[in-house]
Amino acid sequence: MSFNVAIDGPAGAGKSTVAKAVAKKWNLIYVDTGAMYRAMALFMMREGVNLQDEEAIAGKCREAHITIRYENGTQVVFLNEENVNALIRTEEVSHAASLVSVIPDVRRAMVELQKKLAADSDCIMDGRDIGTCVLPGAQLKIYLTASSTVRAGRRYEELTARGVSCDLNQIQADIEERDYRDMHREISPLRQAEDAILVDTSEMTQEEVISAVSRLCGKAGALQIR
Numbered sequence: 001m002s003f004n005v006a007i008d009g010p011a012g013a014g015k016s017t018v019a020k021a022v023a024k025k026w027n028l029i030y031v032d033t034g035a036m037y038r039a040m041a042l043f044m045m046r047e048g049v050n051l052q053d054e055e056a057i058a059g060k061c062r063e064a065h066i067t068i069r070y071e072n073g074t075q076v077v078f079l080n081e082e083n084v085n086a087l088i089r090t091e092e093v094s095h096a097a098s099l100v101s102v103i104p105d106v107r108r109a110m111v112e113l114q115k116k117l118a119a120d121s122d123c124i125m126d127g128r129d130i131g132t133c134v135l136p137g138a139q140l141k142i143y144l145t146a147s148s149t150v151r152a153g154r155r156y157e158e159l160t161a162r163g164v165s166c167d168l169n170q171i172q173a174d175i176e177e178r179d180y181r182d183m184h185r186e187i188s189p190l191r192q193a194e195d196a197i198l199v200d201t202s203e204m205t206q207e208e209v210i211s212a213v214s215r216l217c218g219k220a221g222a223l224q225i226r
Helices: 015-026 033-047 054-063 091-100 104-120 130-134 148-161 168-184 206-220
Strands: 004-008 029-032 066-071 074-079 123-127 140-145 197-200
Touching: 004 015, 004 130, 004 206, 015 029, 015 123, 015 206, 029 033, 029 074, 029 104, 033 054, 033 066, 033 074, 033 091, 033 104, 033 123, 054 104, 066 104, 091 168, 104 123, 104 130, 123 130, 130 140, 140 206, 148 168, 197 206
Parallel strands: 004 123, 004 140, 029 123, 140 197
Antiparallel strands: 066 074
16 A cells, blocks of 8 residues: 655645655655646647636647656656646746636546556645545645745745746735635635644744654654655
């Protein structure tokens, strides 16, 4: 039986950063589910599909073949056999992903792939509905969050460090809009699983969060697979 860790939480909570670090410590495979939805969003954008047209997205998503491979321990996302890792981290793709991810046909396809990855390997997976939908039987479930003000500030620092011009107030507004969409969507809304451990990182450093989640992994049984 594989050992699975599910980390859910809103946009900008630091899920992927924490998950990657903890995966490395405990020799787990890190599965970035958001990258899968971003790849689907990139496909729709390239195809010129109206992102407000659910029927068009549902019909077109069958043409997108998304696969995950691991190269030197790093997840690589392929869209129709093209490595798109470097193309799916823009704000435009991120916004499109939040629209595409609510489409039932898209979610079904992605969840099926995510479940298969978890069944075949010891992994840590982050997203919006991992503990509630994708891996309800995970040995450890964590709900990672922070205030929208803190999350916006972190995102602002990340973007400016890369030389990207951005507006802090707009970033916070976008995050709060994303939160609302994620929490109120009809299919697999963002919510804390009943048996998930809440970790509010608003007043924690990145190192403190990684350490806290790592300890929880050890208590949950990660020691047995090292």
